[in-house]
Amino acid sequence: MILGIDIGGSTTKITGFKDNKIISPMMVRATDPVSSMYGAFGKFIAVNRLQLSDISFVMITGVGASYINERIYQIPTGKVEEFYAIGMGGLFLSGLSKAVIVSMGTGTAFVRAEKSGNVQHLGGTGVGGGTLLGLSNRMLNIRHFDDLIEMAKSGNLENVDLLIKDITIEKIEGLPPETTASNFGKISDLATKNDIALGIINVVFQTIGVMSIFAARTDQTQDIVLTGNLTNVPQSREIINGLSKLHPERFHIPEHAEYATALGAAIAYSSGGKYTEIK
Template sequence: MIIGIDLGGSSTKAVALQGDKVVGNEVIPTTDPLASSIGVMGTIITKLGKSLSDIEVLALCGARSTVLPSRILGSEVRKVDEIHAIGLGGAFLSHKEDALVVSMGTGTAVVVARKGGTIVEHLCGTGVGGGSVIGLSRRLLNTSDIQLIESMAKKGDLTRVNLRVQDVAGGPVGNLVPEATASNFGGLKDDATGPDLAAGIFNMVGEVIGMLAVVSAKATGLQDHVVLVGRLAKIDLLVRHIMRVGQLFNVKMVVPDLAEYCVAVGAAKFCSATR
């Protein structure tokens, strides 16, 4: 059994890989990198009824993994490049031979995976992501609780925040339907409410990520194979904004099961393939 661990800034995610099957997954808050690695490893093997002797290797990923030793509690540690883990994990989880993997966390990374993730390229990325939602909301809404922000956004009115294509041009323009955004926050009303602002933040971040995915997919010929992964892939409202951009430009996007564990899965798969 291989344990893949993704040491993030706020959370540590882990999966247990047995052959080609993910048999367990767990997430805990990140504290100290070593303590978090031991904690998530212990939790996952306990839930599976396994012991330390059942672990073949610990596959570690994430910037904070660089400080960890070569063995943890007797288990061999292998450190895996995060970009390679994103590509391999996204291809594996989506069951695609070739994929454009959009990893959405604090920022956003776009990775091309070909031949089942054995060939991986870091194509591009953006600093717009979950950190943007939280930072803007902290300033504008006095909260950084992502669940609360999403709940507020669902009650907001985008017409009180954005300018739409029909507001500017009076009708559709090219591929853009009249309701499409012409300017994020360009139509902000003086009396816009907190929910309106939250809706505008989610919409803007989703459209930026969606447009980046669309341009990247068309540039690589992967219009039918965009895979959304990472922490933000669990946020339904944001994913809907991203996918709506894809639909406008005929780009197909999917969110696979265990999308938030993509990096941990990719790290484990890499070690499995290179044993």
């Protein structure tokens, strides 16, 4: 079995890969990347009742991979460039041969990927999970994703965002009346914390979604694959569906999307892709 490990700043994701299948993906949280990586490795081994001899190769990626400079428990270990892992993992999970893969983490990265292994970083934005938490902390005194998501469930965007129907009674081709004209452009004293929570989620996902569309158009690609932890935010799907009604590009949120980068690291080895072995 090959292990793919995505070592982030606050979370580490790990998955097995064998016989062209993703196996037992899981995540651990820790502030130290080395502790987080070894914690994820130990948890995976224990949960799946494996021996070290069952692991043929370990592939690591992510910002925390720079702290790992020796083999993991003497198992052959390699490092994968993160954008390459994002691209390969996103394609595998979506079943597509070509797409713009969007990795939504603390910030957001846009990657063009082809099944042949051709991967190009198109750019990125600082808008992402860090933006959600930063705004919710400052505006609502909320510091945890789950609390923000729960609060937003009963929110009403019409108390926060300026919509097309608020500024014109005429029909505009391609812009339904409920389309956002300005995020937070109509916030009033009557807006509740629930409304503001939903407004924060909406501005982040609309920004990421529209930038994804622009990246796909620049690359002349029709398919956009969303990956990363933010795919688990339930309100995201309704927001993305709203963008899909306005634009011809196709959005995909595959199963296990949050583990795409870890999976892509494992695939880099199994497919003979690009990686650097740690000696």
